[in-house]
Amino acid sequence: MEFKALVQQVLLTVEPPSLNDTASDWLRVERSLRAQLPDRPVAATLTALRDLGPALRQGDWQIVATVAEVGDVWRVVQIAPARFATYPIGLAVDLGTTTVVAELVNVVSGEVLGTRLAYNAQRDFGVDVTARMMHAEKPGGLLELSEAIRRSLNDLITSLCVEANVDADRIAAAVIAGNTIMGHLLLGLDPSSIRREPYVPAATTFPVMTSREIELNLSADTPIYLLPAASGYVGGDVTAGLLATQLADAELPSILIDIGTNGETVLGCREFLLACSGSAGSAFEGCGLEWGMAAQAGAIDRVWVADGRIAYRTVGNEAPRGICGSGLIETLGACLQAGIINRNGKVNLEAPSARRNNDGHPVVVIAPATETTVGRDLALRQGDIENLIRDKAALFAGSRILLANAALTFEDVAEILIAGNFGQSLDIDQAVRIGLLPDIPRERIRFIGNSSLAGARAALVSRGQWQRAQSIAASITCLELTAEPGYFEEYTAALFLPHTDLSLFPSSQSHQETGTILQGVI
């Protein structure tokens, strides 16, 4: 019997006690468990001990023990009479700055039983990690932030379990992938040293917690695994992305760009891993934009120009109420292509979709008020466009600096993997057109969806992947971009659409259209 997942179920037939054999319930169970799991010691939890006696007797001395690998022991986290036992369920979580996504997984089959996304309730205390860290330094601020993220997570657990008709007590383990600051705030660790030179977090590896310790609405002894981080700004979500993509096991170098609230980029292969974080990308998650939103029902996720007019599609084909990341990228690309904005990102007020808003500022209207559920035009303001350009410039410059440090160019890269929680699909040509992605053959670019969530799931269903995460995180070299010579020049040069140096984007000069649409594949 091979045990692959981080949690396992073991069927035990236990010899009933007699006056000649009065060993305790636990000693009997421990004996049977050791016989089936000889590789390491077995440890009880309070939950298991409490359920043991009734389960053995109700189950006629046949029980199923659910065990989790914690450090060097098998920890018994659930005990149930054999006849009532079902497959073990795990929880995978992407703990993002803007959104939290959670998923119920059958850890044996890998089947996803349900996925839900919610906004991080910490949004009330600041839009990005810097604002959150500043709030954490106020009296009571750290506690407020801890409680907010816990509330978000607990609400998600509740709604996921209702939706999938699963008792939350059945969840046998959770793997959480989050950036380092979210990890600190969830655990109540002071993140203040991350914000100040030399940007050192309290921890990058975390002991396996229990839900009792961090007050999650799961059975008290459910083990909670936090994926390890590489540094204060390259977190467990990046480690998760590397797990999901297997980038760190490949022979040839690839680039992973995670367009979350912080834009993290990793360049590497099995020989080396170089990473940076730009505090960029949040505009693509909709942060700071008037109509930005997550890729939920009613979000505009696809945008194009037909007959000179902007056209769009929404998630779930509902009436639009905002614009998600993929919609934002395609809006910029389509507007540039149609001349609605120019290479500086300035709105051409003579274009049919452009106008001045009430303040006199130029805007590009994507969906007129009559078509929306919000009763107002869904539009990008001139300032929104500039925010998006600054973020794409930071992301592009980050990749360039990583490549320079490895003495490589985009041509040497096997694949560029774009991760993000901002839509089901993305027109890669538009991402190249605006200079978010380099102008390389399109088949070498893949949009992989939420790789942080996928990595958390991978660790949940595979002990080997959980262990691999530890070695991956420990082997990442992190560059501090602001300290890198040449970064500011790279950034400034990228503040154009697609770039100041058009020789980097030969296809933008030919205006050829390939129309490649990439689906999230993880």
Next chain:
Amino acid sequence: MEFKALVQQVLLTVEPPSLNDTASDWLRVERSLRAQLPDRPVAATLTALRDLGPALRQGDWQIVATVAEVGDVWRVVQIAPARFATYPIGLAVDLGTTTVVAELVNVVSGEVLGTRLAYNAQRDFGVDVTARMMHAEKPGGLLELSEAIRRSLNDLITSLCVEANVDADRIAAAVIAGNTIMGHLLLGLDPSSIRREPYVPAATTFPVMTSREIELNLSADTPIYLLPAASGYVGGDVTAGLLATQLADAELPSILIDIGTNGETVLGCREFLLACSGSAGSAFEGCGLEWGMAAQAGAIDRVWVADGRIAYRTVGNEAPRGICGSGLIETLGACLQAGIINRNGKVNLEAPSARRNNDGHPVVVIAPATETTVGRDLALRQGDIENLIRDKAALFAGSRILLANAALTFEDVAEILIAGNFGQSLDIDQAVRIGLLPDIPRERIRFIGNSSLAGARAALVSRGQWQRAQSIAASITCLELTAEPGYFEEYTAALFLPHTDLSLFPSSQSHQETGTILQGVI
């Protein structure tokens, strides 16, 4: 540097981080700890991670880490700036059915910083373990009992800390010795199978808990060690007694009799350990007696007859308000000696201290109402005397059965050790006179006080003793007295003072008086 106690302090000087060395606070501390504790891995707790950053910076990168041995790892339970650190404090607890005794200990020096006794708040739900187990089977009963014992323990912790002027957060570890049922109720484990044949507990060994898990008012990650039990009726308190007396390491067999609410007896040496429990002894703790009480201020702890009249001494020389165990034993002995009761325990109504009470039942007055704080005569009723005789008969019969099983007699025994929480000293001749103890040379009998508490303290100050406790508990063979042939005859024969078979008590015929007073020595 040799580490002896279960918790240890390690002074760490940590290299501050720089832009060239941005390892997290925890990685730095882990590195330093491993260098000083190379024998096993080091694990963080949430408490340690939360305190780490501030402590390192306030302490100018000099901190003291308090680590506890938990399984095969050193668990970091406290972190403090070096300049604020003091010695580590431990808590030793005797978790008894009637009383709970707790002690603060400097685990480095072994010095006791304070000791306090309180009644177990579970008394409201029944006088002995059987009554408690029956209550646990009622709806909500287990929770009530768990909460009651936790409340008693938390009240004791609070008053101990106030008295010793110690912050409860400074307590770095607790070792608890209790009988198996008290252990189950503290952890919320269902004890119902202990009460029914084949008398099997949920567990006899317990994982190291945290105060968060069992809701003690200590720092959340303080490790709580429960001494292992041998069976449902031979608990961690007996294991503790064996640790304290080193009986299990001796060459020649000795007997340990713990006169608690359950009278447990162990016969053995390093070759073998035989134990039994008689559900006897509770009368000697004052249970079920009108004026029984613990050995607190105002308890009559010494009793003798002078000029035909009963004389007494109280704990703290205060006006009497009850009678504790040593007072009860001495009262029986002195009354038998002076002819106030006969060999059947019947009160001689012609004796000066005897009279009939309002119900017409005979009583022996120990302190007349005028001398007490309670405004009534402190007396033993005929029924109280019979309770005490039944308990001493059960204890004596238990020893006889153990000896018979080992093919030994009292003459073969190196020492008889009497443990109990019932007074500072005991007139051993009176205990022999009533047949509670056998008639062997008095220098082979020792009264050792509360050996359960002493054993908990021994494990706290010595990792070796904690480990020894595991092997001791595992090697005890428990006899079920009611299933032993000959037990009922032994018990019946002992229902006289001192015994039906007077040849077992030669000195009771000579009426010689040695007056040996034994002090509790642990």
